[in-house]
Amino acid sequence: MAALSEEQSIIRDQAKAWAVEQAPVQAFRAVRDAHLPGAFEPKTWAAMAELGWTGIVIPEAYGGSDLGYLTFGLVLEELGRNLTAAPLFASALVGASALLLGGNEAQKRALLPEIAKGQAIVTLAVDEGPRHAPAATAMTAVAEAGGFRLDGEKTFVLEGMAATHLIVAARTAGRPGETAGITLFLVPADAAGIRRAPIGTMDSRGYATIRFDGVAVPADAVLGAVDGGFPLLDATMDRARAGLAAEMLGTAAAAFDLTLDYLKTRKQFGRVIGSFQALGHRAAALFSSLELARSCVEAALQALDDGAPDAAQLCSLAKARMGECLYDMSNDLIQIHGGIGMTDEFDAGLYLKRARVLEAAFGNRAFHRDRYARLLGY
Amino acid sequence: MNASVEQQAFRSDARDWLAANFPPALKDKSYRALADKDPALAADLEVWRSRLAGKGWGAPTWPAEYGGAGLGHPQAKVIQEEMEAIGAFNPIPTLAGMGVTMVGPTMLEYGTDDQKARHLRGMASGEVRWCLGLSEPNAGSDLASLGTKAEDKGDHFVVNGQKIWTSGADISQWCGALVRTDPAKPKRDGISFVLLPMDQPGVRTRPIPLISGASPFCETYFDDARADKADLLGELNDGWSVIKRLLQHERQSQTSAGRRKLDNEEPLQDLAKRYVGTDADGTLSDKDLRARLTDNLMAAKAHELTIARITAEARGQVKVSAAASILKNSATRVAQTKAELKMEIMGAQGVGWDGEAYEADELASVREWLFGKAASIYGGSFEVQYNIISKNILGLPETTQKG
Ligand SMILES: Cc1cc2nc3c(=O)[nH]c(=O)nc-3n(C[C@H](O)[C@H](O)[C@H](O)COP(=O)(O)OP(=O)(O)OC[C@H]3O[C@@H](n4cnc5c(N)ncnc54)[C@H](O)[C@@H]3O)c2cc1C
Numbered sequence: 001m002a003a004l005s006e007e008q009s010i011i012r013d014q015a016k017a018w019a020v021e022q023a024p025v026q027a028f029r030a031v032r033d034a035h036l037p038g039a040f041e042p043k044t045w046a047a048m049a050e051l052g053w054t055g056i057v058i059p060e061a062y063g064g065s066d067l068g069y070l071t072f073g074l075v076l077e078e079l080g081r082n083l084t085a086a087p088l089f090a091s092a093l094v095g096a097s098a099l100l101l102g103g104n105e106a107q108k109r110a111l112l113p114e115i116a117k118g119q120a121i122v123t124l125a126v127d128e129g130p131r132h133a134p135a136a137t138a139m140t141a142v143a144e145a146g147g148f149r150l151d152g153e154k155t156f157v158l159e160g161m162a163a164t165h166l167i168v169a170a171r172t173a174g175r176p177g178e179t180a181g182i183t184l185f186l187v188p189a190d191a192a193g194i195r196r197a198p199i200g201t202m203d204s205r206g207y208a209t210i211r212f213d214g215v216a217v218p219a220d221a222v223l224g225a226v227d228g229g230f231p232l233l234d235a236t237m238d239r240a241r242a243g244l245a246a247e248m249l250g251t252a253a254a255a256f257d258l259t260l261d262y263l264k265t266r267k268q269f270g271r272v273i274g275s276f277q278a279l280g281h282r283a284a285a286l287f288s289s290l291e292l293a294r295s296c297v298e299a300a301l302q303a304l305d306d307g308a309p310d311a312a313q314l315c316s317l318a319k320a321r322m323g324e325c326l327y328d329m330s331n332d333l334i335q336i337h338g339g340i341g342m343t344d345e346f347d348a349g350l351y352l353k354r355a356r357v358l359e360a361a362f363g364n365r366a367f368h369r370d371r372y373a374r375l376l377g378y
Numbered sequence: 379m380n381a382s383v384e385q386q387a388f389r390s391d392a393r394d395w396l397a398a399n400f401p402p403a404l405k406d407k408s409y410r411a412l413a414d415k416d417p418a419l420a421a422d423l424e425v426w427r428s429r430l431a432g433k434g435w436g437a438p439t440w441p442a443e444y445g446g447a448g449l450g451h452p453q454a455k456v457i458q459e460e461m462e463a464i465g466a467f468n469p470i471p472t473l474a475g476m477g478v479t480m481v482g483p484t485m486l487e488y489g490t491d492d493q494k495a496r497h498l499r500g501m502a503s504g505e506v507r508w509c510l511g512l513s514e515p516n517a518g519s520d521l522a523s524l525g526t527k528a529e530d531k532g533d534h535f536v537v538n539g540q541k542i543w544t545s546g547a548d549i550s551q552w553c554g555a556l557v558r559t560d561p562a563k564p565k566r567d568g569i570s571f572v573l574l575p576m577d578q579p580g581v582r583t584r585p586i587p588l589i590s591g592a593s594p595f596c597e598t599y600f601d602d603a604r605a606d607k608a609d610l611l612g613e614l615n616d617g618w619s620v621i622k623r624l625l626q627h628e629r630q631s632q633t634s635a636g637r638r639k640l641d642n643e644e645p646l647q648d649l650a651k652r653y654v655g656t657d658a659d660g661t662l663s664d665k666d667l668r669a670r671l672t673d674n675l676m677a678a679k680a681h682e683l684t685i686a687r688i689t690a691e692a693r694g695q696v697k698v699s700a701a702a703s704i705l706k707n708s709a710t711r712v713a714q715t716k717a718e719l720k721m722e723i724m725g726a727q728g729v730g731w732d733g734e735a736y737e738a739d740e741l742a743s744v745r746e747w748l749f750g751k752a753a754s755i756y757g758g759s760f761e762v763q764y765n766i767i768s769k770n771i772l773g774l775p776e777t778t779q780k781g
């Protein structure tokens with residue numbers, strides 16, 4: 001584990017204790033079975049704001065604590081362990097990052113304190129097809145008197161039903177597939193012409209498809225530069241990728257703990273199954289993979305805090321390595337538990353289903369292997 | 379007539395019979411789609427079942443006196459191929475549960491004439507469904523540690539205990555159960571295999587929901603349940619030899635890597651082109667995915683070729699042998715990897731659970747992916763198959779159990 005400051009240690013310990021007591025896996029299971037409108041418990045979300053997690057990456061001037069991405073990652077890891085559902089990641093990390101990186105003073109002043117209070121839920125709407133492909137943005141933003149008119153559809157928008165504001169990538173120039181010509185817009189989620197529909201995913205979280213039909217936004221809705229939004233979008237998504245990787249780290253670690261525990265207690269042939277070398281080696285490999293992935297995740301978060309030149313590379317590294325680790329971990333979680341792992345009653349399936357959704361979001365392994373190669377210039 | 383001419387003649391007869399008897403409405407349907415609600419299709423299915431049963435083609439290699447057609451394996455394969463060619467399928471093994479694939483073949487070898495006469499026809503016609511009560515909470519891979527007891531009461535046994543993961547127990551009429559008949563003997567020497575009716579006061583089942591949302595298996599309780607002595611399969615206290623044979627049949631039945639084309643399943647490479655897109659030269663634009671997809675297609679081909687080679691080497695006899703372990707693991711790996719790739723190809727459309735955002739086949743593929751995880755667990759887990767290979771084929775010293 002990274003060498004943590006005293007403050008970071010306190011936050012991590014607090015997050016660990018809170019999640020176990022207030023938002024453990026059983027609580028997520030209850031949320032799943034209750035089919036709540038936003039797919040999270042409002043009181044869980046309120047508690048997160050109360051604990052100050054919603055302001056971790058937000059500067060003090062805007063009501064946050066400016067503790068940085070590594071600290072945020074520590075919290076996300078603990079939530080990932082317990083599969084805690086809330087808009088924390090989507091809004092306080094991704095939404096806030098977009099504003100921090102690309103917002104003008106007025107936009108920041110208007111929204112960052114609201115995010116920090118947990119009042120505003122700001123989410124990024126980027127993908128339009130089933131696979132993560134930001135450059136493929138086809139949604140149009142046509143300049144008109146006093147602003148722009150947005151037309152198109154975004155899918156798989158995190159917390160899309162609960163969001164109060166959307167940060168939308170749309171094309172002001174160029175063609176789908178090109179990075180140039182994309183612009184980001186900050187749009188209230190209740191603007192005229194917006195229609196939202198929930199998506200029922202296997203991880204039982206809140207996603208939405210959002211349709212824009214002639215949505216009129218003023219010129220000052222632009223976030224960053226007109227036509228030059230892609231670098232801002234990419235930088236925002238790197239923060240998302242590192243944050244998701246941190247959450248995945250927690251999910252994988254919890255899956256590992258469950259597996260290890262079972263290896264030590266389940267008996268067949270008169271001995272604990274962990275004593276079978278076939279399984280012992282698998283546990284060792286899984287643990288090694290987890291350790292290696294952890295280093296990548298922490299390095300990515302640290303690089304974001306440091307503004308390091310290789311931050312983008314490290315974010316892709318973290319998402320790819322963590323993806324692989326969680327894939328193997330979640331599959332073996334089921335396999336090693338045998339029949340019991342296949343039952344809905346046991347938690348393993350919840351981890352497996354969440355694992356695949358986390359993998360698909362903001363670029364899977366294939367996407368990030370490719371991006372890593374490109375960033376290294378080959 | 380020489381063999382190949384004879385084979386040709388059989389093929390052409392089979393083709394004619396299938397063309398005349400297979401209800402066209404069932405073409406390319408999966409059994410599951412049929413078992414669903416459509417009453418018209420269900421009626422066609424019943425017609426098809428009874429025609430197949432009448433012909434003895436539900437279990438074609440079984441003797442005619444027990445409801446089969448007394449055919450050899452090469453002919454059975456011809457029937458299978460001709461069915462696939464017209465989008466037909468044999469619903470009887472599915473309807474019989476564990477009857478045609480496992481209990482029946484074992485009974486043909488170990489059963490008394492009376493047992494064969496009473497039980498096999500119901501399996502071969504698909505009218506009687508069988509389940510298997512082997513696993514218990516503390517006896518999974520280590521089957522011999524089972525605790526369900528059967529007490530000798532002269533003409534019958536009284537059975538007490540709990541089974542778990544019993545597939546289809548709630549919809550089966552009969553159960554083949556492994557029970558302890560002599561607790562004083564070493565683990566494997568005091569076990570017997572009994573057949574007992576599920577429809578009796580001493581048997582209770584509770585379905586267990588799976589991570590896929592389906593609920594194909596149950597907890598099964600025996601409280602003073604009755605099994606007739608006449609339904610002891612094999613010798614008293616020799617159930618272990620019976621079950622070893624039965625488990626070989628089980629592995630054997632799980633060696634096909636989902637080759638059957640059901641519901642006109644789109645080849646994975648076409649699906650990938652559709653979801654991922656292609657470059658100007660027509661190749662899949664995600665090269666990383668392309669490489670892994672190719673790996674899987676190659677593994678599937680290698681699996682198929684190996685089945686063909688083993689069959690050829692055995693001169694057309696599909697032998698129940700240790701090779702079944704190799705094939706079971708390779709089938710499982712191919713199918714599970716394919717399901718993972720399918721989900722990856724579909725991206726966000728591949729993680730759906732319900733609702734209008736998804737196509738029916740997208741939702742189905744998620745559930746199949748999840749259910750598919752069971753294939754490396756049941757029928758002897760992936761690890762247990764490797765143990766069997768290392769011991770029975772490679773002659774390595776036994777570490778933990780006999781296969
Ligand atoms: C969908 C489904 C349907 C089923 N249907 C039936 C049915 O109809 N009837 C029935 O009786 N049973 C049925 N089963 C049960 C199935 O046969 C058992 O789940 C299986 O034998 C494994 O036992 P277990 O679940 O207790 O796992 P365990 O035996 O506890 O195994 C746990 C893990 O340890 C590993 N392991 C165990 N021993 C060794 C070893 N010696 N070396 C290396 N690794 C080892 C296993 O591979 C597994 O990964 C079904 C199971 C499923 C999932």
